Amino acid sequence: MGIESFNWKSLFINEETNQPKNEEVKSTSFPQNNKFPDAETNLNPVNLNANPFLGEVLEVYQKGFEGLNADGFDFFELYKSVNAVGVTNPQSYQMAFTMGKTINPNLTKEFLLEKAKFYSTEIEKVYEKYNITGNSKKSDLNLKINEEKKNLSKNISDLEAQLAQLQKELEAKKIELSRIDSDNAQEFSELQLKIEANNMAKQKIQDSINLVVTGINQYL
Numbered sequence: 001m002g003i004e005s006f007n008w009k010s011l012f013i014n015e016e017t018n019q020p021k022n023e024e025v026k027s028t029s030f031p032q033n034n035k036f037p038d039a040e041t042n043l044n045p046v047n048l049n050a051n052p053f054l055g056e057v058l059e060v061y062q063k064g065f066e067g068l069n070a071d072g073f074d075f076f077e078l079y080k081s082v083n084a085v086g087v088t089n090p091q092s093y094q095m096a097f098t099m100g101k102t103i104n105p106n107l108t109k110e111f112l113l114e115k116a117k118f119y120s121t122e123i124e125k126v127y128e129k130y131n132i133t134g135n136s137k138k139s140d141l142n143l144k145i146n147e148e149k150k151n152l153s154k155n156i157s158d159l160e161a162q163l164a165q166l167q168k169e170l171e172a173k174k175i176e177l178s179r180i181d182s183d184n185a186q187e188f189s190e191l192q193l194k195i196e197a198n199n200m201a202k203q204k205i206q207d208s209i210n211l212v213v214t215g216i217n218q219y220l
Helices: 054-067 074-085 090-103 107-220
Strands: none
Touching: 054 090, 074 090, 074 107
């Protein structure tokens, strides 16, 4: 199923909440001496060659994730920060949390986990909608394929039956052709003998008539 046929952007907009969403991630201003590295978020390496659509869909999910981000510091900013510094580095979490506290003094671990759940839930909604749409189209295509196979199989069976019948008729005609001479040999022979007899009889009568004609001319 082509990506262009599916409105991804609209799926990432949470219609059930009144929380404002930004289409682009707003960069957070940190104190210059404690600024996080400006780097792209690195997701787990994937083999894009295994699926030609994976890179495009992954980018759509990433942009949708960014589109859910609200003003202020929450899980999204921490997520970007720790991925830039090192997701397995404990100091990256401490550093991001400290910077977050400078922006939002009320920032807590519980708040971050709550927002993480929110992002995960919204992305899961998108996945479910896309999964249902994709599988529905796949099911429709599968039904179409099976119907075409069924129809073509029937057509092939009908043609094979016709070919078998034609082959049977062909063999019968060949046998009939091979028997023509033998079936008519006796009649043909009789006709030939009758023609020869007719020629011989006519010649015999003509000869006898000519003999008498010669006698008349000679003796009278």
